[in-house]
Amino acid sequence: MSQPIAIHARFSVQRDNFDLQAQLALPGRGVTALFGHSGSGKTTLLRAIAGLDRHPDSYMKINGELWQDEAAGVFVPPHRRALGYVFQEASLFPHLSVQGNLDFARKRARADGSELGMLQTLTLLGINHLLDRRTTTLSGGERQRVAIARALLARPALLLMDEPLASLDSKRKEEVLPYLERVHQELDIPVLYVSHSMEEVARLADHMVLIEAGRVLASGPAAEILARLDLSTALGDDAGTLVDGVVEGFDEEYGLVRLRAAGGTIHIARGALRSPLSCGATLRLRILARDVSLALTPQTDGSILNHLQATVTTERTVNEGAHVIVRLDAGGTPLLARITRRSRDQLGLTSGKVVWAQIKAAALASPP
């Protein structure tokens, strides 16, 4: 569902070897991922939004409140902006307990902020049992959960997260991600989430801003951006689409889950699910273009389990003419397939042709 725009911003950053020109119009609710390669300008943008760095010719307004308008000489300093900031490494006060850190944030909370009480916040992040602990004795994942709770208790109008999982190993990331998903579901404020991990973006983001070399290449609903052929070069191996499915049953003997998606049934290993799901539960899968192959008839003598009937809509040649990314419509759900140009010619693919998209079940690990 599209959200009304609540954030209007424009930043202009000039550095010796880098310049950023970004115009943003972002929704007032949900997670917006700022996605781009290392050095593309994500942190620069987040710091500008927070007011940690001040740049000329810049502008930032949220919910009708003006934080910066250099043309009019307006600049609200960071400590006066109603925002929470979670950094890569949790910067907690080491001399205070977890409770002390949280009390500090609560004292500084905005009177008119959204009503997320202490108990609700502790429960949301699963940190009730840590209150008496010194922050120096916490694991990395626990520290980040406390840092997120502290940011929320300040009742921000905007939550900024700069790669909050980057300093954690994959096991700790998996520990924290479900809490981020819960925060995402419960919070009624916009979250800007910087990441260069497509896994995190696909899992958390409703909206996406794709940044390349200081420029906004695209901005909009994450599922739409990921399915855009014209961005497939920028996304490289991350090109793929998000597909929503409903669990329709289990194949107990082979440890598989059957998902009903718009284009047909998709099998995925039960062990690849991050939490046990029951029939009727919805699941979002990320299907990478490189994991989809195409056939003119349903192949029953191969190892690939998932076959979705789809229609070719458009295509784009990449990798110096060797590959083609084909965009397909599978019962209303967009899919991308990366195949060789030679295969495209052998199959005689043209717009409107009906094909079978084959997706290896084994490629659909930990969704999305």
Ligand SMILES: Nc1ncnc2c1ncn2[C@@H]1O[C@H](COP(=O)(O)OP(=O)(O)OP(=O)(O)O)[C@@H](O)[C@H]1O
């Ligand atoms: N304080 C600074 N002074 C000078 N140059 C900087 C400064 N901070 C960042 N840069 C440069 O600006 C560019 C953008 O950096 P930025 O940290 O915003 O990128 P990023 O997309 O967040 O990267 P990463 O994913 O690696 O964190 C880079 O070329 C970086 O070297």
